[in-house]
Amino acid sequence: MTARQPSFGPVSIESHFDDVFGAAGVAEQLRLAQGEGFDAVVIACFGDPGLDAARELTTAPVLGIAEAAFHAASFVATGFSVVTTMTRTSVIAERLVQRYGFERSCRGIHGTDIPVLALEDCGEDTVAMIEAAARRALAQDRSGAIVLGCGGMAALCRTLQQRLGVPVIDGVSAAVKLAEALVALGLHTEKLGDYASPLPKRWVGWAAPLGEAPAA
């Protein structure tokens, strides 16, 4: 498994503005990676930035971690709740829920107002805050599972699942495992229709998306 990072952009994604550059960064990396060969792609940010663009750029399966988490949750519970970082990002998760068709199974999205970067090497205080939010969500939403609404929460998944006694889904590992399943099934991203390769076209200015060094 190879982790790649966009060559530019904000250090975390907590707004539509950040998200737009995350999407461009994903597209850039897909272009750069094309010579290297890969079996599947995981976009490891809970807003699934650039998912459709990435799917146009490759025949390999591409999964977003929000998408993967919602799907996995719906297999083990009739209803799940999302516990996420900044409340202001709830609307991004909400849009994904609608777009992917989980309006009925996603019973609530709960912000904790913990910044994304505060999740790195976070202490028991942060874990306790997330645990408390999850408990409130389970009771209030009458849910049976928790989706962690940020790639940065991946390390807490096992602990939270033990403490809460319900399935807790980390989108990063969910996306990796679902991607492996799709590869094993011999499925590729379709090229007949909506995910056909982008038409080649003239490009002005900054060339990063083409995988070239930006012109000074």
Added chain:
Amino acid sequence: MTARQPSFGPVSIESHFDDVFGAAGVAEQLRLAQGEGFDAVVIACFGDPGLDAARELTTAPVLGIAEAAFHAASFVATGFSVVTTMTRTSVIAERLVQRYGFERSCRGIHGTDIPVLALEDCGEDTVAMIEAAARRALAQDRSGAIVLGCGGMAALCRTLQQRLGVPVIDGVSAAVKLAEALVALGLHTEKLGDYASPLPKRWVGWAAPLGEAPAA
């Protein structure tokens, strides 16, 4: 992998009536299997009979093959079409599409009026009929992938994918691979809420669901 069959019921499922006994048969087998231990369960009939009951009966992940196929298709195409057996079963697939939230990605359900049992050791004629129906579906629905709407079509999946040049999803293998992914993720069917174990209760008459021999 162990294949189990209900001890009773119709030899194929092509109506709501058949489906009801398929569901009871799935529940029966889940009860019988409980002593043996298993990691995950796949219900290998495209109507996903008894899915919720099965999930109540175990903490292992349980997947239906219609459910698995829809989820897999939605990862590789924005829209897919279902090609199935008897037109009269379309309504069953339609209900599942609605219940699982795929109203927008499932763009059409197409009956071929090939009986389920005719799929066993089927010849080129049958394959050609299914291929033709799939081509019509792709064009008419503007879809990018085909879901095979019957467990009996599993053997045709690879051939059809080669001929059609789009992802063709067989629910049986999709469910197996997705179930493996859930097991790898350490996810279990939730027991806090809607999938809590059934309450023990008095039972009258025929005892098959309890895994006992029916009283003559």
Added chain:
Amino acid sequence: MTARQPSFGPVSIESHFDDVFGAAGVAEQLRLAQGEGFDAVVIACFGDPGLDAARELTTAPVLGIAEAAFHAASFVATGFSVVTTMTRTSVIAERLVQRYGFERSCRGIHGTDIPVLALEDCGEDTVAMIEAAARRALAQDRSGAIVLGCGGMAALCRTLQQRLGVPVIDGVSAAVKLAEALVALGLHTEKLGDYASPLPKRWVGWAAPLGEAPAA
């Protein structure tokens, strides 16, 4: 009016597992009743088990009591609330609400955690619990009518309607009256399409659905 009971199954339905056998029992009884003649069928359990299977088996109108109650409520109020028995059965009612198209008029489903069998010859305590739940539901959901979410609550309907001062709908009597209306209208269950009679087919094992004694 003739009351029939499945020859097998749990003594009450409070889970998906119970429901699956209720559905098989309904199908069994429809097959057994076919020689006798009847004008209409009411499935007197709030999960409407086996409704579609029953409709395939006869040209007589068939009504479920949840279905009947929802329809009746929507004629006398813009919004109604369901007060039911075990909270764990809410998901069954919720699925029916979605399937029948009452997402907008059903404004809430409220479990009381009274077991179904406790409703037999229940005392004032139980009535008071249900009344209190109904009052909370009316206020919280801004509803104008109450649907009783269990066939076992039928006897309480009149009392509750008097105390609450809003329409209180018991599905059993609603289904009977609506069935009479359909019979009077000369309407039969359609046989052209989705409710065509099941195809005759080979059956293995236990023969109850065919109305025969189970083979020991």
Added chain:
Amino acid sequence: MTARQPSFGPVSIESHFDDVFGAAGVAEQLRLAQGEGFDAVVIACFGDPGLDAARELTTAPVLGIAEAAFHAASFVATGFSVVTTMTRTSVIAERLVQRYGFERSCRGIHGTDIPVLALEDCGEDTVAMIEAAARRALAQDRSGAIVLGCGGMAALCRTLQQRLGVPVIDGVSAAVKLAEALVALGLHTEKLGDYASPLPKRWVGWAAPLGEAPAA
């Protein structure tokens, strides 16, 4: 059964403009009828004009014929088609379908461009046109029942049902029978919430809605 007609308005309803005065006429008649006593009200026009206003004005059950027909059809078929008069009125039926929650069961609305008044004492030609439209609708929509989209088609219901071999629903008789059912159930239109009686208030100009002769 007493038939009442508004004291004013167009002789048939084939537009939103006509409908608005039909609604006012229904409200007028409800006010005029209040001294007389009645058990239930049927609004015998397929646009259900004034349905909510009528419900505010009485505790008796009130049914519209479009509403009644949709409900009745959904009890005997998974999907139905509407065959109506002027194509331009389709949008009125469409709005009712959405408002009542029949988006999934109503599979098509088919105009015949037969004017409402041409249905009075109509000959075989007209019947044949409606029959042909119904046959096309059944095939194209994969429906199992036909709803007649105009009160003026009531007399043709039996003939069409015989010829088509599927349930054909006339809203007028459906509404009458469903209203009888609601009366038998002891259900009244709720007054706690959205259907509370209108507040008394000052009224300017024309007094018909109050049941008085208009001031010259």
Added chain:
Amino acid sequence: MTARQPSFGPVSIESHFDDVFGAAGVAEQLRLAQGEGFDAVVIACFGDPGLDAARELTTAPVLGIAEAAFHAASFVATGFSVVTTMTRTSVIAERLVQRYGFERSCRGIHGTDIPVLALEDCGEDTVAMIEAAARRALAQDRSGAIVLGCGGMAALCRTLQQRLGVPVIDGVSAAVKLAEALVALGLHTEKLGDYASPLPKRWVGWAAPLGEAPAA
């Protein structure tokens, strides 16, 4: 800009009954105004009474104030809340939200039980009540804008926007400005389809809708 009032009807609209006569009054005035010429029409009541009828009667753009307010709000916020007069009129706003497609952006409708006419020359008390309701709505619904749910609240819009610090939308001015935009764009109400002019037809009784004096 010319303000017209129906020649008849209730002095305010706070029920479906009132609304029906408001709609007839709108249609009457549209007919009366036809000789005079106008560029656009605004229906200045939050229930948008007679909107479709008015659109049939003219090629000029016609806007309802609820409609205009919802559209304007959706341009400046992902979610808005409606603060209205009598709670009993919430259902009217709710129906409009559904019909216009704002189910996702309208996050709540909040009655204050202030009568419409109490808004004329209202004092600080009334403003404070509305402000308090708006604050509760913003917090509870997680909304970013307030829609004033009554034409009579127009004068309070600026004050409330200053106090609340979020966009506050008055439908009357919104409709006027949006109507001016449509006129500037050269757009007219379509006459090809659902908004074709009403067919001329015989009319019985009271003639107000035709713009004539009622026959004594």
Added chain:
Amino acid sequence: MTARQPSFGPVSIESHFDDVFGAAGVAEQLRLAQGEGFDAVVIACFGDPGLDAARELTTAPVLGIAEAAFHAASFVATGFSVVTTMTRTSVIAERLVQRYGFERSCRGIHGTDIPVLALEDCGEDTVAMIEAAARRALAQDRSGAIVLGCGGMAALCRTLQQRLGVPVIDGVSAAVKLAEALVALGLHTEKLGDYASPLPKRWVGWAAPLGEAPAA
């Protein structure tokens, strides 16, 4: 009115890949424009790229041209059809229709497979192709208005409206006029909730979004 163009990106947008960079370009220009002052922003590409990001970056109203066209169309017709360029972009329009709540009023999206750049100084041949597609769409979708699905079609709007005899909406002028209306109403993009300004954060690599020259 000032037209700005991103400093980088593809010369036209006909895929998700192109769209992602269009969105980044919109965000870049919003940042660059912040010192200059402006009253409102129009994003003149039918995919509305970067709409949410742009709204976060300013208190001025921001409109996308697809969004503006859909809203304008819904004021003058109950149903409209979109006629666009490459069929492969239909899915982008479809997603916007769903997100904005126009699922019921947008009755069809029709690709012509005319490339975006072919619309510059296009001849009668191209106009005739678009006209023909619009006529087919009106008939097939039973629509009353046409939305032009590309900013490059703006110049054809008047001609097509004359030829077709129905409202034809060009999103660019629609967005400009609607933006003027919002400014006249004193409405700003909300900053309390989902459109709060992005949090300042560290940025790596290419600095264009910050309005600085990219580091070589």
